[in-house]
Amino acid sequence: MSATAQVDRPRPDSGTRGNANVGRLVVEGQDRPGIVSAVSAVLTGQGANILSLDQYSSGASAGFFFQRTVFDLPDFAARRPALESALAAQIGDELGLAFRVHQVCKPKRVAIFASRADHCVLDLLWRHRRGELDIDVVCVISNHPDLADDVRQFSVPYLHVPVGSDKRSAEQEHLKLLRGNVDLVVLARYMQILSEEFLDEVGVPVINIHHSFLPAFIGAAPYKKAKERGVKLVGATAHYVTKDLDEGPIIEQDVVRVTHAETAAELAQHGADVERLVLARAVKWHCEDRVIRHGNQTVVFSR
Numbered sequence: 323m324s325a326t327a328q329v330d331r332p333r334p335d336s337g338t339r340g341n342a343n344v345g346r347l348v349v350e351g352q353d354r355p356g357i358v359s360a361v362s363a364v365l366t367g368q369g370a371n372i373l374s375l376d377q378y379s380s381g382a383s384a385g386f387f388f389q390r391t392v393f394d395l396p397d398f399a400a401r402r403p404a405l406e407s408a409l410a411a412q413i414g415d416e417l418g419l420a421f422r423v424h425q426v427c428k429p430k431r432v433a434i435f436a437s438r439a440d441h442c443v444l445d446l447l448w449r450h451r452r453g454e455l456d457i458d459v460v461c462v463i464s465n466h467p468d469l470a471d472d473v474r475q476f477s478v479p480y481l482h483v484p485v486g487s488d489k490r491s492a493e494q495e496h497l498k499l500l501r502g503n504v505d506l507v508v509l510a511r512y513m514q515i516l517s518e519e520f521l522d523e524v525g526v527p528v529i530n531i532h533h534s535f536l537p538a539f540i541g542a543a544p545y546k547k548a549k550e551r552g553v554k555l556v557g558a559t560a561h562y563v564t565k566d567l568d569e570g571p572i573i574e575q576d577v578v579r580v581t582h583a584e585t586a587a588e589l590a591q592h593g594a595d596v597e598r599l600v601l602a603r604a605v606k607w608h609c610e611d612r613v614i615r616h617g618n619q620t621v622v623f624s625r
């Protein structure tokens with residue numbers, strides 16, 4: 323590992339990072355009275371102490387319920403099976419809700435895809451090196467060789483998988499590298515449209531940063547389209563990837579003011595800062611189990 327990568331760096335005091343006894347519980351489903359009480363009863367009944375709790379109900383009648391709970395469970399690994407069994411019985415079977423449990427000290431394994439633009443992928447690697455992203459960066463995969471040296475400076479494997487006319491063969495190569503090895507794929511300005519088959523086969527969420535304030539300017543060259551439209555704001559959108567281009571559930575967005583005097587290239591420069599920040603927020607929130615997908619929308623329990 324390079325010398326710079328070994329430099330002590332301030333790590334945000336998350337309070338729970340690396341603590342093997344801390345877990346996160348995400349619960350979602352049809353809303354009804356008493357869910358918060360029932361979830362709390364299961365956790366405390368299994369010896370857990372609730373550290374924080376976020377909850378949202380989408381509406382009085384036929385609404386949906388979403389909850390994220392962080393808890394401390396001594397001897398977590400040994401007691402997790404009993405906890406999940408109790409949740410399955412009392413939250414799943416009795417209340418008809420879906421749930422998932424995560425152990426905080428096991429960061430999500432992330433593969434980052436990039437093409438030629440460096441700002442988003444290098445920003446994620448820089449934030450990871452600084453300790454701002456509690457993730458395990460498994461590799462960077464790109465359809466171009468351009469970024470290899472920059473990425474390898476972060477002691478992260480760089481895998482060049484060219485994409486020609488036969489996109490599926492490239493995707494098959496991707497799947498060999500990813501299947502079973504990652505929990506999340508991040509498209510950091512990766513400029514290839516992923517097939518529906520790939521999205522089904524990769525089996526984990528895929529997050530993309532689109533370089534416009536969706537739903538404006540879907541598809542390629544959004545800054546050129548923005549310049550032609552005479553916009554006064556440019557922005558970026560991080561969303562989950564679906565077969566429908568740039569139509570997936572939005573996780574985070576932001577904008578920056580621009581003027582008539584700026585060229586499309588200058589709009590892109592302003593936008594790049596927003597893209598980096600929006601993608602980093604989305605990756606951080608997803609990997610902290612703060613984002614719950616619901617149809618084509620998301621509930622985000624951000625700080």
Ligand SMILES: Nc1nc2c(c(=O)[nH]1)N[C@@H](CN(C=O)c1ccc(C(=O)N[C@@H](CCC(=O)O)C(=O)O)cc1)CN2
Nearest residue numbers: 513514515516530531532541542563564565566567568
């Ligand atoms: N199935 C999906 N794949 C991708 C999505 C998505 O939402 N669903 N988002 C894009 C990212 N993107 C804009 O943010 C984007 C990337 C690429 C293109 C495009 O037209 N690509 C061409 C090839 C361009 C090239 O070779 O340089 C293509 O794939 O034919 C449009 C939008 C990432 N993938």
